Amino acid sequence: MSAPVTVARATDATTGLPSVQPVDPDRDATVVQAWLAHPASAWWSMTEHDVHAVRGYLRSVQEDPAQAGWLLRWDGDPIAYAETYDPRQVLLTDVWDAEAGDVGMHLLVAPPPADGRVHGLTSAVMRAVVEHCRDALGARRVVVEPDVRNTAVQVKNAEVGFRALREVDVDGKRALLSVLDTDRIGVPDDDGPAAHLRPEHLEPAQRHLVAKAIAEFTHERLVAPRPDGDGWALDAGDSTYRFRARRYELEHWVVDESSLTRSRAGRSGPAPLDAQQLVLDLQDALGIPDEMLGTYLEEVASTLASAAAKHRRGGPSAAQLARGRADGDVVAAFQDAEAAMTEGHPAFVAANGRIGFGLDEYRRYAPESGGRFRYRWLAARREHTHLALAADRTEQQHWDAELDPATVDRFRDTLERRGLDPDDHTWFPVHPWQWQHRIAVTFAPDLGRQDLVDLGEGPDDHQPQQSVRTAFNRSVPGRSYVKTALTVQNMGFLRGMSPAYMRTAPAVNDWVAGLVEADPVLADAGFGVLREHAAVGYTGDVYHRIGSGPAQRGAPQRKMLAALWRESPVPRLEPGERPVTMAALLHRDARGRSVAAALVEQSGLDAASWVAQYLDAYLRPVVHCLTEHQLLFMPHGENLVLVLRDGVVSRVFMKDIGEEVVVVGDVAVPAGIERIVHPVGDDEAALGVFTDVFDGVLRYLAAVLDQDGVLPSAVFWRLVGSCVDAAGAGRARPLDLRVPDFEHSCLNRLQLRNTLQMVDLTAQTDSLIRAGRMANPIAH
Structure with a gap:
């Protein structure tokens, strides 16, 4: 094996930049192979390549x-190898929404010489490559995807001005996608945890x-914009908002x-847009109680922070997600x-x-972080x-499916070392946030008396x-989703989970699944749960011993x-199918x-046929x-x-x-699950379609397709x-879903009324707020 080429004529590389020239596979394969064989170059995963293999690789690149x-x-000595590529065609085609002027880059710097490092060499090489991308290749942005574990190169990337966006799966590795605007070369990015909270x-x-x-x-008929020239205006406090809009x-x-x-x-000139101020100015119109206003404004602030982080990270294009x-x-x-997904909930x-x-x-x-x-x-x-x-x-069977034997053995060993009988215990996953902020504090006595025992971290990586x-x-996609109590305040609720509900959840699911599987119409539609x-x-815990009244039952400490464990869709997919969230x-x-729109285009169907198939599978x-x-x-x-085949929704x-x-x-339902039975009249029953499907999903999709010129909303x-x-x-309970209008049930009004608990889950129908009636878009 050839020895790595070293730079011996100088010890400081801060006074100039290296030269950059096209690689010559025949001439340069030996030196590049020596670098790749060095342990410091393990990130390239080519340490075992001989000179012949490296020469072939370099030739394929060129x-x-x-x-x-x-x-x-x-100074005439080879010191680094770099690759550039078009991210629209190579490597990042699934994860980066590339534009003209984007250039991808990889860098391999010669391992340090035995007699000491050359000060500033890697920085000089990095600077030379990105300036070459800008000056010789016309790059507006340079994008890199180092392994998340390669912290050394991440430091160098940040030094030259790259900003880390998000973690992605690419080329068989977990990578830190990072981008450099070439007009900011040499300006280190402030990549602190609050870097998204900047004006841009x-x-x-x-x-x-x-x-x-707005x-x-x-x-929800809380505000009423007025016509204003060729647009609309909304008055809120001392502010007036003007805008154009399309109504559907x-x-x-x-x-x-x-x-x-x-x-x-x-005041002259435009004022900055401020969602919190808008809410504050509209408090009376929105009906927010004074005692709830601060919490609602805090949720608005958190929503803004989340949106700013999403804006900074970017994401795959619509075409990439559809494909x-x-x-x-x-x-x-x-x-x-x-x-x-950037919207959270559309309403x-x-x-x-x-x-x-x-x-x-x-x-x-956070789900949009894509973390593990x-x-x-x-x-x-x-x-x-x-x-x-x-x-x-x-x-x-449950533990055999969800945990490997080595993990179960570890759990049992932990209990035995504490003098406890493993057979007297059951295992229990908890969210790491919940463990740190709630369980280790709120349930400290339970841990102290060993009614609860910490078993440590599980072996599988999970994505929120x-x-x-x-x-x-x-780690094992065929294993179940895991859903755990997470006592954060989010969208009108503390997101706990009731042990009382958990007692009957599998039985409820068994009964529903049995109905679905036995129904030939649902089977024909491919519908599954x-x-x-x-x-x-x-x-x-003590919180379950403090009484059984409504206030005690609703105590957050009891949730x-x-x-729970929910089936993954992955084992139920057929060849050629792939799942995607609706x-x-x-x-x-x-x-x-x-x-x-991208799915319609990918399918090759006309838009009406695509929508009809989607409705057949969903509605x-x-x-x-x-x-x-x-x-x-x-x-x-x-x-x-949704289960897609060739871009078309085939089943759900x-x-x-x-x-x-x-x-x-x-x-009649099986004994023990009577809590799910809430008989209502026909009008109330029909709202389950009108509110949750028509108003909650289809009104948005109809507008999206119309706006994009794919399918008129009519x-x-x-x-x-x-x-x-x-x-x-001809069904057992015929409902007229073609009535002229229906009650307008409003979601934001629920949260505005009580952002801590917008609905009583034991009496959801009684909690609803209506705002008159709304015209039915499919009325006779």
Whole structure:
């Protein structure tokens, strides 16, 4: 093996930059191979390549029009190898929304000589390469993707001006995607945990949230913009907001964000857009109680911070999300889309509260971070714990499926070393945030008396989902989702979980799944549910001994230790299928392009046919379940997993069954799950479709497709009407979903009334707030 080439004529490289020239595979293969063989170059994963293999590799790079290799010399000696590539065609095609003028870059610096490092050499090489990208290649931006573990190169990247965006899966590694604007070469980026809280990121977040607030508060008839020239104006306190907007069915407003301005009485010039100030000025109109105002404003602030972080990180393009991974990795594509969602909930203004997360915790646990974490595990005494299982699963089968034997052995060994009998305990996953901030403090006595025992970190990496309490197993994707109590304030609730609900969750899921699987109409539509097949709750704490009245039952401390396991869709996929969250249909990327339009284009179908197939897979089963089984789900974007084949929705999976399904008729259910039965009249039952589907999902999708010139909204709603007719005809409970109008049930009004607990989960219907009636877009 050739010895690494070293630089021996100088010890300081800070006085000039190396030269950059095209690599010559025949001439340079030997020296590059020597560098690659050195342990310091392990990040290239080519340490075993011989000279012949390296020569072939260099030649393949040089012969590819989308790539180029470069040798850097200093005082005539070769000191580094660099590669540049077009990220629109190479490596980053799944994760980076590349534009003209973007250049990707890799760098290999010669290992340090035996007699000492050359001071400043790596910095000089880095500077030379990025200036070469700018000056010789015309790069406007340079993008790199170092391994997340390679902290040394990340320091050098930051030194020359790269800013870290987000972690991505690329080329078989977990990488830190980073970008350099070439007009800022040499200006180190302030990549602190609050780097997103700068004007260039916060101002677009404010603009978007103010536009959304005006649109949704208008939709809920809390405010009424007035005509103003060729646009609209909204008066709020001493401010007036002017904007252009398009109006659609269901009183849906799409505000043109670029047109939005704010002026203040008695002051010249435009005023900055400020979502919190808008809420404050509209407090009376919005009906926010004084005692709730601070909490709501804090959730607005957190939503702004989240949006600013998303703006800074960027994300895949709509076309990338619609296409999926070039390598066919359906799991990675599924989770790419999950992390890419920017809107939170399409209706709620304060949609990303997460009050309780710090800056570092946001990066680790927020769904849009795309991060990974491992659950903490506890052992809980069986006498204080209830493990509920689906009828087709024993406890041993459950743990065999969810934990490897080595982990179970470790858990048992931990208990035995404490003098405890492992058979007297059951295992219990808890979110690491919950462990640190709640369990180790609020349940300190339980830990002290060993009713709870810390077992340490689990072995599997999990990725947070849009439902912030739920995570997907990235280590073993066929294993279950895990959902745990997470006592942060988010979108009108502390996100705890009730052990009482956990006792019956698997039984509820078994019953619903049995109905679905036995129904030939649902089978024909490919409709399925992802069962919550195991759940656990701990009740040995003092908080479960303080009484049984409504106030005690609702105490947040009684909802801090519970978890459930939900089926993953991955084992149920067929070849050629891939899953994606239904929320993606409403998503627009950083340049305003929609995933829905990209899917229609990818499919090759005309838009009407594409929409008809989507409605057949989604709306038809929902209506059928209501009219045939008197069963209502909560079928909004994050609760549906679409199964795509060639860009077309072929079938769907419904999830979040245990807490949100309801039977709206006098239907016999198995003993023990009577809590899901809430008979209501026909008008109330129909609201399950009108509010949750028409108003909660389809009004947005109709506007997206119309705005993008894909399908006129009138045609969209005609297709909805046809689907409803086909789904509801001749059913056990015929409901007229073609009525002229229906009650306008409002979501933001719930949160504005009580941002701490906007709905009583034991009496959800009684908690609803209506704002008159709304015209039905599919009325006869």
